[in-house]
Amino acid sequence: MRRSMAPALLAVALLAPMSNAQPPEWAGARTVSVELSNFRFTPATLTLQHGVVYRLRFSNAASGEHDFVAREFFAEANIAPEDRAKVRNGGVDVDGKETVDVRLMAGRPGTYKSHCSHFLHSSFGMTGTIVVR
């Protein structure tokens, strides 16, 4: 009996928040741009409001690859279904001279860390902070 109840309760807990929430209006997303370059994020600090739909626009000004990794931030966020495949292993890969848009609503308020996971890039300065209010 106890063993059979747990999955059912978990399913209810997972489905409940989605069933009564309005789907976000992705078309009205506010654009927030982040430039990736050798070796920084500009701006280094993003301040987002909880409950607002954003289009995070990651532009790589360099010719080599960079990424924007913020595992906890992306795990907490409500990412637009069409953009979910762009976030892998908690980050967004951006090829040289490319731009990648990810629409999302930030999760719970707090301060999240971001960094580039390419070898030594974070130690050269590719780190940042995302503040969700």
Ligand SMILES: [Cu+2]
């Ligand atoms: Cu990098």
